[in-house]
Amino acid sequence: MTTQILSGATGVLVLADGTVLQGIGVGAVGSALGEVVFNTAMTGYQEILTDPSYMSQILAFTFPHVGNVGVNVEDVEQIGDGAGTAAVGAIFRDVPTDPANWRSHGDLDAWMKRRGVVGLSGVDTRALTKIIRDKGAPHGVIAHDPEGRFDIDALVAQARAWTGLVGLDLAKEASTLQAFDWDEGVWEWPAGYPKVDAADKSVVVVDYGVKRNILRALASTGVKITVVPATTSAEDILARNPDGVVLSNGPGDPAATGEYAVPEIKKLVASGKPIMGICLGHQMLAIALGARTVKMEQGHHGANHPVKDLTTGKVEIVSMNHGFTVDRDSLPETLVETHVSLFDGTNCGIAVKDRPIFSVQHHPEASPGPTDSLYLFNRFADSMWA
Numbered sequence: 001m002t003t004q005i006l007s008g009a010t011g012v013l014v015l016a017d018g019t020v021l022q023g024i025g026v027g028a029v030g031s032a033l034g035e036v037v038f039n040t041a042m043t044g045y046q047e048i049l050t051d052p053s054y055m056s057q058i059l060a061f062t063f064p065h066v067g068n069v070g071v072n073v074e075d076v077e078q079i080g081d082g083a084g085t086a087a088v089g090a091i092f093r094d095v096p097t098d099p100a101n102w103r104s105h106g107d108l109d110a111w112m113k114r115r116g117v118v119g120l121s122g123v124d125t126r127a128l129t130k131i132i133r134d135k136g137a138p139h140g141v142i143a144h145d146p147e148g149r150f151d152i153d154a155l156v157a158q159a160r161a162w163t164g165l166v167g168l169d170l171a172k173e174a175s176t177l178q179a180f181d182w183d184e185g186v187w188e189w190p191a192g193y194p195k196v197d198a199a200d201k202s203v204v205v206v207d208y209g210v211k212r213n214i215l216r217a218l219a220s221t222g223v224k225i226t227v228v229p230a231t232t233s234a235e236d237i238l239a240r241n242p243d244g245v246v247l248s249n250g251p252g253d254p255a256a257t258g259e260y261a262v263p264e265i266k267k268l269v270a271s272g273k274p275i276m277g278i279c280l281g282h283q284m285l286a287i288a289l290g291a292r293t294v295k296m297e298q299g300h301h302g303a304n305h306p307v308k309d310l311t312t313g314k315v316e317i318v319s320m321n322h323g324f325t326v327d328r329d330s331l332p333e334t335l336v337e338t339h340v341s342l343f344d345g346t347n348c349g350i351a352v353k354d355r356p357i358f359s360v361q362h363h364p365e366a367s368p369g370p371t372d373s374l375y376l377f378n379r380f381a382d383s384m385w386a
């Protein structure tokens, strides 16, 4: 042990290359290991921190003021509880101040403590973003100790020893263990989340770490929703006789979900049912249809990404959160590319030719972010009535 007392610092971020950023600890006391990514959204920190797709990741917010609208019980995206199945750490430019907002039920610091999310504030997040931009998303450990005692060498060794997200299957850990029904629609002024009366079409959502707003956006199209665990077989899904199937977002490497996801998705494709995939669901559907996924250097994490719908020529501003991408060059003849990122040209959507099966890399449910892509839920719902 070579514990060091850092003068004035109660929090650190230590990267695998030995870089140490010092600041003020926030939230849970302790340490957390993960891939360090930056998110460029200017609003929605609570939704971002509770997105299950951020499991095993430490989030650096490029927007400096985080925490000033507090936290509430509604803006939670994960179905389960706690940081175990969402972002494990958070980094802020400014120390969070007292919240002021009519929806606030408490402050970010105490909420992060309760959830077990380790935070670091008062660091130069621009400098960190430049490191990530130039060298790719590093492995790191975030640590918070009110006494400022840190064993930096041990933290560096821990970050170096981690094998990272490539090859890591996290979707079944983020998933619900039991099937459940869902009938809550998207938030409406002033009543909040409405109960939705479902029409006679039903959808099974396979939960690989689903965000609540995907379920809400889907419910608002008027369909009846049942959510099932990630490990549910295609036979069990089809036995529910759904009119369509949604493959959700989720954490980890899409190529590592092995036996329980991709082979079952192949059977769902063969069933002829309409299918919509979102983010991890998009990537796994692409693999099931014969394409390949690759790890990105920095990934896309934000609420301001331009994406072009190649089927209509329209550009939409979207919410993004992914570190893997479908390799366009691997798309088989049976697929068409439907969406593309205008930031770096990476694939953002596919459809099976002449079949009601499509998927997108971005997050049409927003939460946080613009709602330009909500039309995709209607595109899916319409395919069930066709």
Ligand SMILES: NC(=O)CC[C@H](N)C(=O)O
Pocket: 053, 248, 249, 250, 251, 252, 253, 254, 278, 279, 280, 281, 321, 322, 323, 324, 325
């Ligand atoms: N939001 C998601 O579903 C993320 C998918 C996958 N885990 C990735 O990082 O690319």
